[in-house]
Amino acid sequence: MGSFKSLKKPLLSRAVELAIKRSIQDKMYTPGEKLPSERELVEQFEVSRVTIREALRNLQSSGLITIRRGVKAGAYVAEPNAEPITESFLNLLSLGHIDYSHLIDARLYFEPRAAEMAAKHRSAEDLQRLQNLLERAEELVDTSRKRSRLLNVSFHCEVAKISRNPIIIFITESITQSYSALIIEKTRTRLNRKDIRKFIQEHRDILDSIIKQNSSEAYEKTRRHLLETYMTYARVSPDGQEPAIDRRIKQDYNL
8 A cells, every 4th residue: 555745835735635636546546445544644644634634525526536434434536437527517507507408409419329339339238237227217107207217317328338438428427417307306297107108118219229230220219319308398397498509409400
């Protein structure tokens, strides 16, 4: 296990943060591995506990580490994930800078192409994972529409994972999760079971094209599904559209 050098200069918390970040980048500490305890970090850096805690909070906010409580308490190097990107999208949503018309517009850039590539490169394990997800979403329709919808919308994230490209996966997860957090909460009493089953069936249709390895069909079905989703939400929640984006979507896709 490596150790850190003493620091004796201003902006100590930032310096500590950068030193720990470099150690992670240099693979001195790998995902899942625990960092030295607060006490050990205080001794190694020769700074206060407050400085160490501030540095660790910043690293956690950036998604590089996770802070655990309880028996295995401590700071651990995080597995790569999309949470920091998702958090940025959620901040934009909460501040009113973007709405679901922006999000669906962005999804139209990524998700049809991801489905197209999935049809070319999917494995038997990928197909089984997608089938299991949709079956579970269908089972939940009658007991929890919210859980069914959250699970169903993650279908697009699972399709993106077939790319094996972290950038595509993280962007898709962040946009889709932000979209879900916004629209599912706003419309939780406005969509009935028939609407939800329609969304699930559209995903089944996309999956059928992926199974057949018909990439152009997978692309077109995904594009059409996203537009159908947009029009459904525009009907039940008309206040969630930015007029200029709404006009462009309808013009570009002949809605």
